[in-house]
Amino acid sequence: MTNALIHVQRLTKRYPEGAVRRTVLDGFDLTIQRGEAVALMGPSGSGKSTLLNLIGAMERPDSGAVWFDGTDLAELDETERTLFRRRRLGFIFQQLNLVPTLTVLENLLLPLELNRALDRGARRRAQALLERVGLPERGDSYPERLSGGERQRVAVARALVHGPDLLLADEPTGSLDAQTAGVVLDLFDELRREYGMTAVIATHAPDVAERADRVVELRRRAHAGGSAA
Amino acid sequence: MILARAGLRHHLRNPWQAALAILGVALGVAVVVAVELANASAERAFTRSAEALAGDATHRVTAGSAGLDEGLYAQLRRSGVRPATPVVEGYVDGPQGRPLRVLGVDPWAEAGVRDTVAGAAFRVDAADWLGSEAAAVLFEKDAQRLGIGAGDRLDVEVGGRGRSLVVAAVAEPADALTAEGLRDTVVVDIATAQELLGRVGRLDRIDLVVPDGAPGERMLARVAEHLPPEAEVQDAQDGAAALDEMTAAFRLNLTAFSLLALLVGALLIYNAISFSVVQRRPLLGRLRALGVGRGQLFRGVVAEGVLLGALGTVLGLPLGYALAEILLELVTRTITDLYFVLSVRDVTLAPSAVAMAAILGVVAAGGAAAAPAWEAASVAPRSALERASLEGRARRWVRWLALAGCGLAALGGLLLWGYGGGLVVGFAGVFALLAGAALVVPWAVYTLALVAAYPAGAVFGAPGRMAARGVAAGLSRSGVAGTALVIAVTAVIGVTVMIDSFRGSLATWLETTLSADVYVSAPSQAGDRPPALVPDLAERLGAVDGVEYVATARYLRVPSAYGEVRLRAFDHGPIGDRGMRYKDRTADAWERFEAGEAAFVTEPFAAHHKLATGDRIALRTPQGVHELPVAAVVYDYTTSEGAVFVGRAFYDDHWGDEAINSLAVHAATGVDREGLIDALRQAAGAEAAALRFRSDAEIRQLSLEVFDRTFAITRVLQLLATVVAAAGVFGALFALSLERTGEVAVLRALGLTPRQVGVLELARTGLLGGFAGLLAIPPGLALAGALTGVINQRAFGWSLQLSVDPAVLVQGVVLASGAALLAGLYPAYRAARIPPGEAMRDEG
Structure with a gap:
């Protein structure tokens, strides 16, 4: 357990849906080790994105806790949660x-600037990452000029540029065709391993899940019984 | 029907946006309706009053403000001229400080001319009319308002002295229209009016009812036989028409302002409706993909615009009505200050204002919806789904709009400065200039935002860049909002510079023309003629120690070839032409003026009647019509109607009365002014209580106070235009903030704190406001130039010295930024509170 980065404990989350509250996660448990890549699978509405948001400190649970590297995220106030995301997470x-x-390029530099780490070395790193994702010439382009695959490659680079502890990816290839998705995933895997990062990926796609170290199945309106490996 | 339902549900699901669209329409409608109602109510009150006072009279015998000898009436009666009735009319201060019109009539001669007045007069016993106390008849509404009834005393003030009348009867006018026209009127008999108003032995006019055809001609011929040289017979409607014309330029200016409000209001409506349409572009794209025709889509969206417009109009009407009550008071006060006493208390819902509201609110909303609806219906289904395609099109369009705008502004410049048309052409030029500026704004905002991104990025990093580029990226939104703001601030800068220039010109003129140390006059009701002073007063004051000379002035209205004109007769003695500021003059102008051989005309008079130095002007005097050459055109800002100046010698020769209306006391060097005023009061003796002794500084201050009061309405309209524009900016920012929810969620996920998000949103708003302020400077200055150099010249004949205080320009930028920041507070607060997880889920 000492190598665990994330420990999710009896996590419950409900959302109002008209007059009733729909339970998305109900007493969910999960532990993720450092360096591990976990794929969250399940049908729509099973709580994959919700779990990702809770781990990413973007939402608060109704009950239960998310421990990140020994810190209960529920204990953090809004500013601390923002700083937590800024410093320790990368999102796709x-x-x-x-x-x-x-x-x-500015999109890539944004996390570095927010972390006050925008020095010359950081700029070189960002440019190098752009080259790694195959877009060395597109640094001055605006996102609207890029194709969907190119945008996701930039998103992967931006998620990694400031060296976070955890990568959170929500359907990272959901809007891409199979070939482009493959390119993006290869890149994601390669860079994640190279940087030795922990990753949680929410996906519908079995080929995406296959690349993970472990797959956690979630079911609609029930917890999937995910547990520490 | 299903399409309509989809549209309706969109608005039900986005009630805030629907409310904003409706509010936008309502505000635009309200401003236009308010100006229109205030204008129409003032005009209506004036017309009603003129009608009620004229009664059935078709003609009037008049001799200007000097009046007629009362013996003339007796002569006319004796020669069988009837119906004819004498009138003495003037104003006194009523119990609540409001002006009361004193209508002095012969109760026995009124029947057949003014039946309501005759009816009122007959409610009083003949014994009361002839009694020792001054009897008066009040009309019912005034009696109620003043809280007095028959038998009570009515205390008034005239020429600074308190007087008391006895209310002999309270009468009820025959109908509502007459009641409205005779509001604030107190009827007294001729003798009482003469005594009260200081016109003993004089009549202001004799009203006649002249029948058609030969009998009428015979009657007029009989009148002509007895007419003294200074008098003339006027068509009764001509007098009212002349007064109406006097205020025409003022009302045209107000209408121009209401059109400005309409322009801003229309932009706001366009803004509001286009937001609701643009937000639905993905839905419209899906509907197009499902096979909905372009025409169907277009009609559906326009119908929604019309519906929102109708709801906004329904809301805007009562709002405009309430606003009109405030404006009406300002309009009335300005007309009273500048032209004649006007009493209006009620705003009447004029059909023209309702029609204007319907056109603005409903038709303009439909029209405003048409442009985005057409745009959405015209694009291919796939591209309608992409927001970027809209912005791309917007960016392409703005260049062409800017080019068209430059052309339009150039046309405006040509109309203003390259072509010597009338006032309407001048206003057309102003509107072309403003519309041209409006078309350039979106491109300018876009370009400025992109340029500003560099310094903003260098100073504030990525958030700075995002704020600046965000303005450019949301061009389809920020462009229109920015335009509304630029137009409003342009108006603020233009009008403020014009007012400042006007004030500066007036102050300079006062500085040079008020050459005396103390001015003496009797108080009069604003807009009414000044009371005459005791003739030997000048002599008595001239004998006071330290007084160098007492110059005199006589003010009156006299008939002329140009209608009734203001005549001022001056005796300057050794002071010479000190105090005259010439625009143009002949070499011996002053000598000939003093000798009574030439007249001066003021600049507005020369402009209105197209007179120049060397022309001749004919005046009707008691010695007959006399022509004088115009030896000079002088600057004068006291009346936009203009005036003719003559030397006292000419006046004495032709009028032969000793009357004076004001004295200008020139003191020897080093004489203490306060001490001098005390000495002058003592020398005036018993009359001092009814006189005003004012130093030149006091006169200057009072003149500037009246000036400021006159422009109060202009400032209110400016403020309203800014409020309307700020509402537009709020709508734009709110819509942008709704659209950017996903983007904000990403930023929050990346680690921007709520505060940083809020600051980012506010920075974007502030930049938009700052750009609008900067962009408003060139058209604002052009507008100022047009208003001072062209519009004022053509409307009133005044030439004003354009002076630009840089602080006004800074204020414009601050105002625009402030309005935008204020409008951006809530959208920024809302953006800062977006929960990132929830927003990502909704947007994803």
Whole structure:
């Protein structure tokens, strides 16, 4: 357990749906080790994105706790949660990843700037990452000029650029065709391993889940009984 | 129907946006309706009053403000001229400080001319009319308002002296229209009015009812036989028409302001409706993909616009009505200050205002919806799904709009400065200029935002860049909001510079023309004629120690070839032409003026009647019509109607009365002014209580106070235009913040704190406001130039010295930024509170 990065304990989350509250997660438990890549699978509404949001300190649980590296995220106030995300997490979403008013390079530099780590070395690292994701010439382009696959490659690079402890990816290839998705996933895997990062990926796609060290199945309106490996 | 339901549900699901659209329409409608109602109510009150006072009279015998000898009436009666009735009319201060019109009539001659007045007069016993106390008849509404009835005393003040009348009867006008026209009127008999108003032995006019055809001609011929040279017979409607014309330019200015409000209001409506349409572009794209025709989509969206417009109009009407009550008071006060006493208390819902509201609210909303609806219906289904395609199109369009705007602004410049048309052409030029500026704004905002991204990024990093580029990225939103703000701030800068220039010109003029140390006059009701002073007063004051000379002035209205004109007769003695500021003059102008051989005309008079130095002007005097050459055109800001100046010698020769209306006391060097005023009061003796002794500084201050009061309405309208524009910015920012929910969620996920998000949103708003303020400076200055150099010249004949205080320009930028920041507070607060997880789930 000492090598565990994340410990999810009896996590419950409900959302209002009209007059009733729908339970998405109900007493869910999960432990993720450092360096481990976990795929969350399950049908729509099973709570994959919700779990990702709770681990990413973007939402608060109704009950239960998420421990991250020994810290109960529920104990953090809004500013601390923001700083936590800023410093320790990297996000990749299905879409809406990039800030449309920043160029590709500026999007990459944004996490570094927020962490006050925008030195010359950081710029070189960002440029190098752009080259790694195959877009060395697109640094000055705005996101609207990129294809969907290119945008996701930039999103992968941005999630890694500030060296976070955990990568959270929500359907990272959900909006891409199979070939492009393959390119993005290869890149994601390669870089994650190279940087030795822990990752949690929510996905519907079995080929995405296959690349993970472990697959956690979630069921609609019930917990899937995920447990420490 | 299903399409309509989809549209309706969109608004039900986004009640805030629907409410904003409706509010936008309501505000735009309210401002236009308010100006229109205030204008129409003032005009209506004036017309009603003129009608009620004229009664059935078709003609009037008049000799300007000097009046007629009362013997003339007796002569006319004796020669069988009837119906004819004498009138003495003037104003006194009523119990609540409001002006009361004193209508002095012969109760026995009123029948057949003004039946309501005759009816009122007959309610009083003949014995009361002839009694020792001054009897008066009040009309019912005034009696109620003043809380007095028959038998009570009515205390008034005239020429600074308190007087008391006895209310002999309270009468009820025959109908509502007459009641409205005779509001604030007190009827007294001729002798009482003459005594009260200081016009003993004089009549202001004799009203006649002249029949059609030969009998009428015979009657007029009989009148002509007895007419003294200074008098003339006027068509009764001409007098009212002349007064109406006097305020025409003022009302046209107000209408121009209401059109400005309409322009801003229309932009706001366009803004509000286009937001609700643009937000649904993905839905519209899906509907197009499902096979919905372009025409169906277009009609559906326009119908929604019309519906929102109708709801906004329904809301805007009562709002405009309430606003009109405030504006009406300002309009009335300005007309009273500048032209004549006008009493209006009620705003009447004029059909023209309702029609204007319907056109603005419903048709303009439909029209405003048409542009985005057409845009959405015209694009291919796939691209309708992409927000970027809209912004791409917007970016392409703005260049062409900017080019068209430059053309339009150039046309405006040509109309204003390259073509010597009338006032309407001038206003067309102003609107072309403003519309041109409006079309350039979106491109300018876009370009400025992109340029500003570099310094903003260098100073504030990525958030700075995001704020600046966000303005450019949301061009389809920020462009229209920015335009509304630019137009409003342009108006603020233009009008403020114009007012400042006007004030500066007036102050300079006062500085040079008020050459005396103390001015003496009797108080009069604003807009009414000044009371005459005791003739030997000048002599008595001239004998006071330290007084160098007492110059005199006589003010009156006299008939002329140009209608009734203001005449001022000056005796300057050794002071010479000190105090005259010439615009143009002949070499011996002053000498000929003093000798009574030439007249001066003021700049507005010359402009209105197209007169120049060397032309001749004909005045009707008691010695007959006399022509004088115009030896000079002088600057004068006291009346937009203009005036003719003559030397006292000419006045004495032709009028032969000793009357004076004001004295200008020139003191020897080093004489203490306060001490001098005390000495002058003592020398005036018993009359001092009814006189005003004012220093030149006091006169200057009072003149500037009246000036400021006159422009109060302009400032209110400016403020309203800014409020409307700020509402537009709020709508734009709110819509942007709703659209950017996903983007904000990503930023929050990346680690931007709520505060940083809020600051980012506010920075974007502030930048938009700052850009609008900067962009408003060039058109604002052009507008100021047009208003001072062209519009004022053509409307009033005044030439004003354009002076630009840089602080006004800074204030414009601060105002725009402040309005935008204020409007951005809630959207920023809302953005800062977006829960990132929830937002990502909703957007994903």
